[in-house]
Amino acid sequence: MNKTNIRQKYSQLRATLTEDEVDEKSLAIANQCLRLPIWDKVNYHLFLSIVKKKEIDTEYLLQVLAGKDKNIILSNSDFKTGDMQHFLLTDNTVLRINSYGIPEPQEGIQIQENQLDVVFVPLLAFDEKGNRVGYGKGFYDRFLQKCRPDVIKVGLSFFEAEPLIEDVSPFDMALDYCVTPTKIYTF
Numbered sequence: 465m466n467k468t469n470i471r472q473k474y475s476q477l478r479a480t481l482t483e484d485e486v487d488e489k490s491l492a493i494a495n496q497c498l499r500l501p502i503w504d505k506v507n508y509h510l511f512l513s514i515v516k517k518k519e520i521d522t523e524y525l526l527q528v529l530a531g532k533d534k535n536i537i538l539s540n541s542d543f544k545t546g547d548m549q550h551f552l553l554t555d556n557t558v559l560r561i562n563s564y565g566i567p568e569p570q571e572g573i574q575i576q577e578n579q580l581d582v583v584f585v586p587l588l589a590f591d592e593k594g595n596r597v598g599y600g601k602g603f604y605d606r607f608l609q610k611c612r613p614d615v616i617k618v619g620l621s622f623f624e625a626e627p628l629i630e631d632v633s634p635f636d637m638a639l640d641y642c643v644t645p646t647k648i649y650t651f
Contacts, residue, residue, distance in 0.1 A: 466631045470597045474588040477623060478518045486518055489622050492645035494524035499648060500641060502616055505581035509537045509550065512559070512567040519586060520620045537575045540568035541603055548607050550575045577610035585619045585639060591629045594619075594638040594651030608637040616640050625649060 465473070481489075508529050513519040529536050536553040541562070551557065551572040558570045585604055587596040596619055598604055608617060619642035642649040 465626060465629070467597050467600070467629060470589045470626060470629060471600065474597070474623065475517075478588075481518050481622065486521060486622075489645045490521035491524050493520055493620055493622075493643050494528055496643045496645065496648055497525060497528065497618070497620075500618065500643070502582050502618070503532060505534070505616070507535045507537060507575065507579055507581045509539070509580050509583040511584060511586045512538060514565040516565045520622065522584070522620070525584065525620075535575075537580060538569045539607075540570070541566065543601075546602060546606060548603055550577065550580070577607065578612050580611055580615055582616045582618060583608065583611065585617055587619050587621060587642075589623065589626055589629075590619050590621055590639060590642050590649075591626045592649075593628070594640070594642065594649070595629045595632045595636055596639055596642075597629060602635070605635055605637050609635075618643060 510522055510526060510529065513521050526536060537550050538553050539548040539550050541548050551569040552575055554572060557572050559567045560570055561567050585596065587598055590596045617637065617639045619639040621642055621644050624644055624647065625642070639651055641651065
């Protein structure tokens with residue numbers, strides 16, 4: 465299946481999920497993440513959920529990271545340039561929901577891409593080779609290309625892998641892991 469068809473399929477599948485299902489599956493994903501071999505790192509980049517798109521509620525994962533006393537880094541996106549800026553989450557961080565429904569830090573201690581150890585990556589779907597399909601704006605592919613080559617990329621998905629994404633681009637950044645409510649994929 466190509467990216468356009470996959471986006472359509474998984475957007476529709478997500479739309480059928482109830483709030484309780486989103487909550488239960490999000491908690492299961494956070495619990496599965498505890499089994500990943502990533503917890504010896506320091507700087508963890510986390511996306512915050514777009515509620516109206518029924519994205520995985522990353523609040524559970526945020527609590528895991530905070531409980532493990534990890535540095536949590538959040539981003540804001542510039543939709544004109546396609547770039548992201550990254551900020552350390554502190555008690556003083558002010559979050560605002562942008563026009564796309566994304567909670568974003570407004571300012572704070574800026575963190576560079578090469579300082580990140582682990583990036584939790586949003587997606588609509590992924591395949592058995594670790595390729596992902598997002599919303600098609602390319603924010604995460606550009607961002608991940610700026611990270612160190614050894615940064616660990618962890619996708620989070622409500623659904624299991626597609627066999628193959630047919631139209632993968634050379635600019636697409638593959639995942640190292642993808643976590644679903646019932647399984648961890650390693651690539």
